[in-house]
Amino acid sequence: MRLLDRKKVGYFYWLIRSPRSDPVRLSDRKKVGYLSWHRPKESWVPLVAEILRFATAGSVDDGKSTLIGRMLYDTKTIFQDQLEAVERTSEQMGNEYTNLALLTDGLRAEREQGITIDVAYRYFSTPKRKFIIADTPGHIQYTRNMVTGASTADLAIVLIDVRNGVVEQSRRHAFIASLLRIPHLVLCVNKMDLVDYSQEAFDKVVAEFRDFATKLDIGDLTFIPVSALVGDNVVDRGENMPWYEGTSLLHHLEQVHIASDRNLIDARLPVQYVLRPQSDAYHDYRGYAGTISGGVLKPGDDVVVLPSGFESKIASIETYEGPVEEAFAPMAVSVRLEDDIDISRGDMICRPNNRPHVSQDLDAMVCWMTADAKLEPRLKLGIKHTSRAARVMVKDLQYRLDINSLHRDESSTSLELNEIGRVTLRSTVPLFVDEYRRNRDTGSFVLIDENTNNTVGAGMILGES
Amino acid sequence: MSYELSHLRELEAESIFIFREVAAEFERPCLLFSGGKDSIVMLRLAEKAFHPCKLPFPVMHIDTGHNFPEVLEFRDRRLEELGARLVVASVQDAIDTGKVVEETGPRASRNQLQITPLLDAIEEHRFDALFGGARRDEEKARAKERVYSFRDEFGQWDPKNQRPELWNLYNGKLRLGEHIRVFPISNWTELDIWQYIQAEGIEIPSVYFAHQREVFERDGMLLAVSEYITLMDSEEAFTESVRYRTVGDMSCTGAVESDADTVEKIIEEVSATRITERGATRADDRVSEAAMEDRKKVGYF
Numbered sequence A: 001m002r003l004l005d006r007k008k009v010g011y012f013y014w015l016i017r018s019p020r021s022d023p024v025r026l027s028d029r030k031k032v033g034y035l036s037w038h039r040p041k042e043s044w045v046p047l048v049a050e051i052l053r054f055a056t057a058g059s060v061d062d063g064k065s066t067l068i069g070r071m072l073y074d075t076k077t078i079f080q081d082q083l084e085a086v087e088r089t090s091e092q093m094g095n096e097y098t099n100l101a102l103l104t105d106g107l108r109a110e111r112e113q114g115i116t117i118d119v120a121y122r123y124f125s126t127p128k129r130k131f132i133i134a135d136t137p138g139h140i141q142y143t144r145n146m147v148t149g150a151s152t153a154d155l156a157i158v159l160i161d162v163r164n165g166v167v168e169q170s171r172r173h174a175f176i177a178s179l180l181r182i183p184h185l186v187l188c189v190n191k192m193d194l195v196d197y198s199q200e201a202f203d204k205v206v207a208e209f210r211d212f213a214t215k216l217d218i219g220d221l222t223f224i225p226v227s228a229l230v231g232d233n234v235v236d237r238g239e240n241m242p243w244y245e246g247t248s249l250l251h252h253l254e255q256v257h258i259a260s261d262r263n264l265i266d267a268r269l270p271v272q273y274v275l276r277p278q279s280d281a282y283h284d285y286r287g288y289a290g291t292i293s294g295g296v297l298k299p300g301d302d303v304v305v306l307p308s309g310f311e312s313k314i315a316s317i318e319t320y321e322g323p324v325e326e327a328f329a330p331m332a333v334s335v336r337l338e339d340d341i342d343i344s345r346g347d348m349i350c351r352p353n354n355r356p357h358v359s360q361d362l363d364a365m366v367c368w369m370t371a372d373a374k375l376e377p378r379l380k381l382g383i384k385h386t387s388r389a390a391r392v393m394v395k396d397l398q399y400r401l402d403i404n405s406l407h408r409d410e411s412s413t414s415l416e417l418n419e420i421g422r423v424t425l426r427s428t429v430p431l432f433v434d435e436y437r438r439n440r441d442t443g444s445f446v447l448i449d450e451n452t453n454n455t456v457g458a459g460m461i462l463g464e465s
Numbered sequence B: 001m002s003y004e005l006s007h008l009r010e011l012e013a014e015s016i017f018i019f020r021e022v023a024a025e026f027e028r029p030c031l032l033f034s035g036g037k038d039s040i041v042m043l044r045l046a047e048k049a050f051h052p053c054k055l056p057f058p059v060m061h062i063d064t065g066h067n068f069p070e071v072l073e074f075r076d077r078r079l080e081e082l083g084a085r086l087v088v089a090s091v092q093d094a095i096d097t098g099k100v101v102e103e104t105g106p107r108a109s110r111n112q113l114q115i116t117p118l119l120d121a122i123e124e125h126r127f128d129a130l131f132g133g134a135r136r137d138e139e140k141a142r143a144k145e146r147v148y149s150f151r152d153e154f155g156q157w158d159p160k161n162q163r164p165e166l167w168n169l170y171n172g173k174l175r176l177g178e179h180i181r182v183f184p185i186s187n188w189t190e191l192d193i194w195q196y197i198q199a200e201g202i203e204i205p206s207v208y209f210a211h212q213r214e215v216f217e218r219d220g221m222l223l224a225v226s227e228y229i230t231l232m233d234s235e236e237a238f239t240e241s242v243r244y245r246t247v248g249d250m251s252c253t254g255a256v257e258s259d260a261d262t263v264e265k266i267i268e269e270v271s272a273t274r275i276t277e278r279g280a281t282r283a284d285d286r287v288s289e290a291a292m293e294d295r296k297k298v299g300y301f
Helices: A026-031 A064-074 A080-092 A108-113 A142-150 A168-179 A199-213 A249-255 B007-025 B037-050 B069-082 B091-096 B112-125 B190-200 B263-272 B277-281 B291-297
Strands: A050-057 A120-125 A129-135 A155-161 A184-190 A220-225 A268-270 A273-275 A287-291 A302-306 A310-319 A322-324 A332-337 A348-350 A357-368 A380-385 A388-401 A420-433 A444-448 A455-464 B029-032 B059-063 B086-090 B129-131 B148-151 B179-182 B211-218 B221-224 B238-244 B255-257
Touching: A050 A064, A050 A142, A050 A168, A050 B007, A064 A120, A064 A129, A064 A155, A064 A249, A129 A142, A129 A249, A142 A168, A142 A357, A155 A168, A168 A184, A168 A199, A184 A199, A184 A249, A199 A220, A220 A249, A268 A287, A273 B007, A287 B007, A332 B007, A357 A388, A357 A444, A380 A420, A420 A455, B007 B037, B007 B129, B007 B190, B029 B037, B037 B069, B037 B190, B059 B091, B059 B112, B069 B086, B086 B091, B086 B112, B091 B112, B190 B263, B221 B255
Parallel strands: A050 A129, A050 A155, A155 A184, A184 A220, B029 B059, B029 B129, B059 B086, B129 B179
Antiparallel strands: A120 A129, A268 A348, A273 A287, A287 A332, A302 A310, A302 A348, A310 A322, A310 A332, A357 A420, A357 A455, A380 A388, A380 A444, A388 A420, A444 A455, B148 B179, B211 B221, B211 B238, B238 B255
8 A cells, every 4th residue: 555645735736827926937936846847758748727618519511520630639638449439430441541429429329320419519629728518419309408418618619611701500509609708719720732722711710700699799709720530720820821810729729818817806605505514523613614706815815605695704715735815716715704694595695895796587598408398487497506406487588589690589489498588487496697708607507397396497697677 | 926727736626626515415426436537636626625624525436346455455544544434335245246247258247236236225225316427538328428417317328318508507407316426637638637636646556556465457458366266268467567447347447557656757658648547447448339328327436
């Protein structure tokens, strides 16, 4: 049995950069037991990387699987045994080339029917970042899957076949990305090899998309001409498009600035679990455990607890490693207060001068995700919002949104599977909500069918109604 | 001012969130522990989630009876440290009472036999949520499995009928007799696990480090010579410097040739390797392309 050095590592040594503004120097990292910097033969291990979560959207023939396969392959993420298995299966299925889609299509039904059923998660890293891909299929249940994959994404990649230009599906993908408020959108104009790497063809697609994007709320939009098959501008720039002055897709993914995307202003801590050790060592200890949903909390801060409205001060912010001086999203901590207040799961700790809306009436965009029932006025559902569970009743469907034309159909009386609409809801208890555009954690909720227990709706809060 | 967490801290925070969420919403959770590196990391994460309280759930080991002795010793010592309650569900007992029948032949494995004692224990203890250390990078079927993965009253997983999982809002509503498997380290990779073990200075069983062992080659894997496995005529035992990338049932877990005797060297080896962890070391996944999916559908981890 081997006992490794058990060095006590303080929480903030783990930060990419210290919150005290100076970057942690390499020598400091070694001192606190970080991995030593070295370069193994075939890949390069990121020691302290950032995570970028991105969703890929595209339809069957636009080369999405090839693009992902190319990224995984060129970053040496695909393993030999996986590749051999895929080659074997491709051959059995009579494919002429290695079908990289088989890398992600793992379920029996998918292999048998050549379709992708569900969101698949893939992982790869470069020296700069760890990437989590939510790969969403393009055909069946499209909206439901893309909304799911997009809900946690920092960035979305939408693929367009340069020969077809902006089609209905590209508009739909871009709209969902903007609805879910993915901060960064990358439009990959693919199959450039098939149009002789023509700048004119690329510019035409860009102009067409820009024209459409003016109707959407997109923070950061980037266009990259690629050939996923040949590899131009995927990982390396390549030499076929000297007229293109931007970076390759992977370089963009490594560089895109995501640190500013999180909310550091509105301090929110939904109480998830109350820690009461009831042991001699921790007599009278009460820690309110939860994950910070926004803002920065510090010991000494004045706070208010919702719904009770009691005010107190933060006595300390605890982690397993010991107390910390600051906590911000998405840190999982436990907070102790100076006063003994009755607080339970579902309560919210925030600052007295910066509170979420406390309301039983919600105005929200809802994506309906089931074929078993329709969303219509008077329907009663379960709701989960932060750590709070309650029941809601649908008061009104204001309009159904046609996600292809963005037309608002106000005559609509119900939402069906994969439809999106603006809905007002009344909940049994007050919820502590922010606008989704301001905070994805306190601005989102899911709706639950009380008969089947299924998750049947995803909601993004616009405000109180 | 920069408020960014390293990838390990962000993964850790996500896992802690999941542990707390399940402990808050379920009546009788339980943590599955195999003694492998993933479940050791899971124990550490659970410890962090509830510090300074003790774990608010017991730890269950599905004991195939074919254990590495180092792993059992480690299990008992670690759980005593944590003051955690251990539940053992034994495959040997299930065989002795005739609930399952031991496979025969040189390729016999108790892997499949774990399902019955696992499901029986869930029923007996009325567990409604079982934490497991499965990761999505391990295997194709797992890449599509939710963090909260539902099991019906027969313990079955239905991959085509999974609840959508959005943001960090997990829907834990269950009907009587159903339970969920929860995978808090879904988004970790093998490399993340090793980096975390190093950064945290976590102790792991010695079989993970390079050591001399008597092995033989079967289906391109090195299996340990032990009382639980019979050599076939063409197979010959030899001594090699090996280590384990996964620790499971001795009869179907393969070793890899390695000189990596420190965590640093293991990280170097893992980051340069070209073969997946399960591909290199699990005979049970070699049965077919969908072997894992098929086992999961009938109640496997």
